[in-house]
Amino acid sequence: MHRHFFPGIFGVIVNVERVGADRCVRPPLFTVVIIRFGRIRADTEVRPYERLRVRKLIIAIDGPAAAGKSTAAKNLAKRLGYLYLDSGALYRAIAWKLLQEKINPESQEEVEAAAQSIEIEFRLKGEQTEIWVGGIDATPSLRLPEVTRVSSIASTYPGVRKKLLSIQRSIGSGGGVVMEGRDIGTVVFPEADLKFYLDATTPVRGLRRHKELEQKGIPSDLEKTTREIEERDLKDSRRHVAPLKKSEDAVVIDSTPLNLEEVIAQMVQEVEKKLKIRGQRSGAGGRGERIKEF
Ligand SMILES: Nc1ncnc2c1ncn2[C@@H]1O[C@H](COP(=O)(O)OP(=O)(O)OP(=O)(O)O)[C@@H](O)[C@H]1O
């Protein structure tokens, strides 16, 4: 099944192909001008017959660095047969471009200009999604500490956020999506059907990230990695635009004492509750969805 989304801001066209729980996103550049405007409306408007159907859920997962958002979101999406979108990867893609082009991340004007012209593709390779920026596979570098640091700086600029907001909404507004980041439940999809705020203590998150970096062969010092997490949390939660904060209606999960399976089990329980309520209200749609066992 193919779905095409056109965020429509200055030349980014995203072509989305659903494959299982994932989607592959690529920009057919030659159609930029012709299709941009028509399709934006088509994707955001509710067509009359769609009001009769119950659309699949929009699930938002927010929380601080290394709380386990991506891991949980990916698993949950797989179980539901939903799209998984790691919104942080979009900010990291911009950071990667800034580093490649030696653009000073402190220069708001230059960063916002670079964000406007970025071409991001998501390419599905088996279970993995590769992220290509301007025709180059940036995936191996996206988790490097320098990219992480710069992504947090770039994410403070309104022009960058505006650009990425449009892309995220275009991809997720049809439902059937688990999207994770910092502002999904508060800004990107404040009307999300289900919101989670996933947290864990700083030392636990520092240790998890440290182990992850070592496993990937990226040198890490536990103390430094933990300090960087703390600094990033501060930056992400103190910025003026769309800061990291818990949405009032979010289900809070403290993953400090929980393994991944336990986190997913809590999330699945909430999804089941939500589907049951929707099924009762609409008499259709909600309970028809299946959750896979793993
Ligand atoms: N409940 C858990 N118990 C133990 N380890 C976990 C748990 N959840 C996630 N992890 C591990 O912690 C590390 C960080 O998880 P993940 O990358 O999913 O966090 P994140 O919140 O998406 O981070 P970031 O916002 O920095 O991208 C990963 O190595 C992951 O395997």
Ligand SMILES: Nc1ccn([C@H]2C[C@H](O)[C@@H](COP(=O)(O)O)O2)c(=O)n1
């Ligand atoms: N919805 C989002 C997602 C990410 N960011 C920024 C802030 C983060 O420090 C950075 C990297 O995110 P990660 O991959 O670690 O989740 O990107 C944001 O501002 N809003």
